[in-house]
Amino acid sequence: MHTPFTPQSKLPHVGTTIFTVIGQLAAQHQAINLSQGAPNFACSDTLVRYAHEAMQAGHNQYAPMSGLPALREAIAAKVATLYGQPYHPDSEVTVMASASEALFSAITALVHPGDEVIVFEPAFDSYIPMIELQGARAVVIKLAAPDFAIPWDEVAARITPRTRMMVLNTPHNPTGTVLGAADAARLQALTAGTDIVILSDEVYEHVVFDGQLHHSMSRYPALAERAVVVTSFGKTFHVTGWRVGYCLAPAALMDEIRKVHQFAMFAADTPMQHALARLMAEPGHYLGLAAFYQRKRDLLVSALAGSRLQLLPSHGSFFLLAGYGHLSDEPDSQLVQRLITEHGVATIPVSAFYGDGTDQRLIRLSFAKDDATLLAGAERLCRL
Numbered sequence: 615m616h617t618p619f620t621p622q623s624k625l626p627h628v629g630t631t632i633f634t635v636i637g638q639l640a641a642q643h644q645a646i647n648l649s650q651g652a653p654n655f656a657c658s659d660t661l662v663r664y665a666h667e668a669m670q671a672g673h674n675q676y677a678p679m680s681g682l683p684a685l686r687e688a689i690a691a692k693v694a695t696l697y698g699q700p701y702h703p704d705s706e707v708t709v710m711a712s713a714s715e716a717l718f719s720a721i722t723a724l725v726h727p728g729d730e731v732i733v734f735e736p737a738f739d740s741y742i743p744m745i746e747l748q749g750a751r752a753v754v755i756k757l758a759a760p761d762f763a764i765p766w767d768e769v770a771a772r773i774t775p776r777t778r779m780m781v782l783n784t785p786h787n788p789t790g791t792v793l794g795a796a797d798a799a800r801l802q803a804l805t806a807g808t809d810i811v812i813l814s815d816e817v818y819e820h821v822v823f824d825g826q827l828h829h830s831m832s833r834y835p836a837l838a839e840r841a842v843v844v845t846s847f848g849k850t851f852h853v854t855g856w857r858v859g860y861c862l863a864p865a866a867l868m869d870e871i872r873k874v875h876q877f878a879m880f881a882a883d884t885p886m887q888h889a890l891a892r893l894m895a896e897p898g899h900y901l902g903l904a905a906f907y908q909r910k911r912d913l914l915v916s917a918l919a920g921s922r923l924q925l926l927p928s929h930g931s932f933f934l935l936a937g938y939g940h941l942s943d944e945p946d947s948q949l950v951q952r953l954i955t956e957h958g959v960a961t962i963p964v965s966a967f968y969g970d971g972t973d974q975r976l977i978r979l980s981f982a983k984d985d986a987t988l989l990a991g992a993e994r995l996c997r998l
Contacts, residue, residue: 625743632947632966633739639951640960646991648979649960651787651932655984657852658899664889673888679876681709681860682887688894689860697832705865708872709887711879713817713846713859716871718744719878720842720861721779723870724811725750729778734764736788736967738815741781750778752969759937759974760926762789766800773804779811784829785818785930788967788978792822792930793829802836811867812837817846817859820903822930823911832862839864842871847890849932850900858882858890907932910981910988917992932982935964938998939975946973953977959994 636649647654680686686703694700701707710716717740725731727749733741734755742752753772757764769780782801784793805812814831822828831841842863848854859882863871893899911928918925923936938949946963954960964976979995981988 639954643954645954645958645960647960648991649962651980652854653852653982661893664892665885668885668888673885677881677884685887685891688891697830699832699838701862706868709860709882711882712857713844716844716859716861719871719874723874730776732780762791781813783815788933790928790931790933798834812841814841814843817849818931819845820900821907823908856886858886914981914988921996932980934979935976937976957994959991
């Protein structure tokens, strides 16, 4: 078919990502999948039953734009209990059609052409395109191995009158690092008296290991008053395909975010919201998540003890980084493809999380898998 014109791209630098390439290559070679941050095991039978019962009860039409009241109330109660921050369920909690939609709605609503947004790399690959779609500029600050700590002095130097937002992610994808109390203190000092909004991606909020606290922006009143906190039911309840998340923000910010949300999605899936509201009444489902994934992390670490890879600490999230620079100068994207074709195991190159492809000879492994998959994948990596 003849195309009458060539559209002007809003994202001219975006093409087929390494994630797509790896997914296709892994499928072609039937590789063991340690790449995707999505569980390969079943979610709660109770949650499925609740969703089924909601459908049978006729809850199949549009939910309220801001989310089912019972679910918003359950979210507000959970956050108040865990972090001590009161959010009004009517004006400061919104259920979204995924955490991704919450990120998009927040950035679209609050970032304007000419604004600057501070982003830390390695970063989840959707942040910068979302920023650029608003005609804004991403100010990238690189985090370096092995600790990937935020260089707060550099952050201070990069803040300008145009800085409108700072995007944080804790626990962090892909590095498995977490922010601490000292980070929160520096962040509070740097943003006090400014109009900077903190967009905090906390989708792994319940996956923090070794007895550490999750330092949510909701835990600190001076940060909560300028923060949009985004999280995911998909990550928490092993239902990433349901595409339901939520965000928390002061009413003035949330009012603007909802203006975008109502035209982007209007409402998240209705029966899933009913099911999630019921499951939220059973806190053990999310309070036990850290121990559940810590056991999987430890299993993978133990299984890789005989490998030649250098494992970095994972303090949270679904991910573990492994270094191979002491073995080879091979680019990480090349190694990852060779691991699929020659060893039958799929991982992710950490360079894919840097806009300029910074390569620190690291690969990302996901332990959000059943035990058999973890052990089989580790056995193949031990052959490297």
